[in-house]
Amino acid sequence: MTTLNATTIVFKHMIELKSCGCVFCYTQEESSGRTRLFLIFKEKNRVYSRNGLRGTWEELPYPQDAVQILEAYDQAVTEQKIPCFATSVQELACV
Numbered sequence: 001m002t003t004l005n006a007t008t009i010v011f012k013h014m015i016e017l018k019s020c021g022c023v024f025c026y027t028q029e030e031s032s033g034r035t036r037l038f039l040i041f042k043e044k045n046r047v048y049s050r051n052g053l054r055g056t057w058e059e060l061p062y063p064q065d066a067v068q069i070l071e072a073y074d075q076a077v078t079e080q081k082i083p084c085f086a087t088s089v090q091e092l093a094c095v
Contacts, residue, residue, distance in 0.1 A: 004049070004060065005029065006068030009036065011076040016086040025073065040073055 013026040025038040037050035039057055047066040048057040060066045076082055 004036075004062075004065045005031065006065050006072065008032075009069065009072055011072065011082050013082060014073075014076070014084045016084065018087055023073070038069060040070065042070070042073075045070065 008030040009027045010030055011025055011027050015024045016022075017024060021041060021043055023040045023042065025040060027036045027038060028034065029036065039048040039050075041047075045066065047060045047069045049060055050056075051058050060069065077084070
């Protein structure tokens with residue numbers, strides 16, 4: 001996993017997966033334009049990043065990165081400036 005500069009992350013879209021207790025987030029780094037995908041488990045304070053090369057989700061290795069992403073997520077939700085969607089289907093299977 002490459003180094004994460006959480007302060008330059010801008011949230012573009014969010015999908016709340018209610019039956020899984022997580023939020024899928026599409027973000028972009030302001031400095032490089034690089035796309036990053038995150039799974040945020042708010043109640044557990046856990047953040048996972050998608051590793052496209054391996055095809056896996058990896059928990060952020062540094063706690064301060066997770067804290068910064070959670071803070072940026074909270075701010076994005078509060079500002080309500082980006083599209084946010086929520087699933088209403090209770091039958092979704094979560095792994």
